[in-house]
Amino acid sequence: MAAKKKTAEATPVIRAIKAFDQNLKCRDFQFAIGETFTHVGTVKACEGGFHAITGHPLAVFGYYPPAGTRFCLVEQSGATDTDDGEKTASEILKVGQEIGLSALVQEAVKWVQERSTPEGETATGTRGAASSTGYQGAASSTGDYGAASSTGTRGAASSTGTRGAASSTGDYGAASSTGTRGAASSTGTRGAASSTGDQGAAMASGFEGRVMGADGNALFAIERETWNGPIVSIASGIVGQDGIKAGAWYQAKSGKLVEVQP
Template sequence: MKAYKGFNHDMTCRGFQYEEGKTYEMEGDVECCEKGFHACEYPLDCFSYYAPSQSVYREVEQDGELSRDGDDTKVASSKITVGAKLDIAGLVKASFEYIKERADKTKSNHSKAKREINSATGDGSANSATGYGSANSATGDRSANSATGYGSANISTGMECKNEGMGQANISVGWGVDNKCKGCIGSYLVLSEWGEWDGEKNPLLGAQMIFIDGEKYKADTFYMLKDGKFVEVAE
């Protein structure tokens, strides 16, 4: 089973040393949150356990005995193989694919359920999720995502999209041209910056993540990434 795992920068997790490309196995019963090799099926769930500023993330393969946690997509396994390192762009792409595979593609979605997943593909689409750990994905231009549940996530890839993350431990990802995001204290924003149209595409110039602490970065304020810096913008 493909999953994603966070590590300390030295590739340790709870004192256990891992290495890329190696497979590890354990004997005995596996219990999620208690015993086993842990990872998350949904990439952004990793942020709940390993903060972006202090961690690295990798794709892994889990096998053998499995045990799940009902609160999120965390899975414990008796066998794990450590794969390639993922940067923010890789995590965003993997998260987007995870959502696409599990959601009905509709023009407008609204969810209040725990762990609900919404996906919208048309221009001007809208997603709203208020449940714990919910996720929104919008690919159309000028689309909007709003998530208020704890640990929820927004991802947009179209042009001029808006993401609002108003729940604790929320993450909003603006991965399109002129995207903007805002969040409450305790949430994360990821924004990308794109160059001018070159006849084939808008080239990706870079991407950054910030933590909304209420001091350096304000709550309930839209930001865009311009010239490699987060700047405040109007709604």
């Protein structure tokens, strides 16, 4: 069983990524940002303990979808156990800062660069371009007029510069645009696109794709019969108008943007 209590941090400390539902719960256990929790009982991967991603940050998409999920930086300590090097169970978990998709992509880019593997790229100059084609890859563009593209499964693309573009075409991928007049596009199955900068746009054209935006951003979504089936309907709208809420995720259903829960 798991119990919450304040505890002194043990060493060594493992920095990790953890996903939660919209209520900051995981497996019905209630967490809180800034608090430390201790598991009582056996610590074993997939069996007992608080689990978090200690491998490639985008591996979190294997357990929680990009849309409708909350992500936090966490610290694990005390007794730990891992069975695959990707996820780790720990006795003690401290929940730190909450991050969005864009920051999660940045974490993935950092992870890749530190290991000198070609799974992700970053572009920081004006009109720069970054492309990622590998499984769980990450592409980040931070300069104005930049472009980031991710085509691998569970990949992520982030564009933070003015008029930048982020595109994710792989299944379960995520595209995030935070710059002014930016665009985020997700075409893979169950992908997610978010546009949170001023006057931006988010589009999802894959099966069960989701879109989200800040006030004033445009949302476009396509409804498909199956993952490779024909288009059933399309829907569009502007966040802040006609009942479309900022920060909420939407899918196209019967020609309308319908809010969906995680």
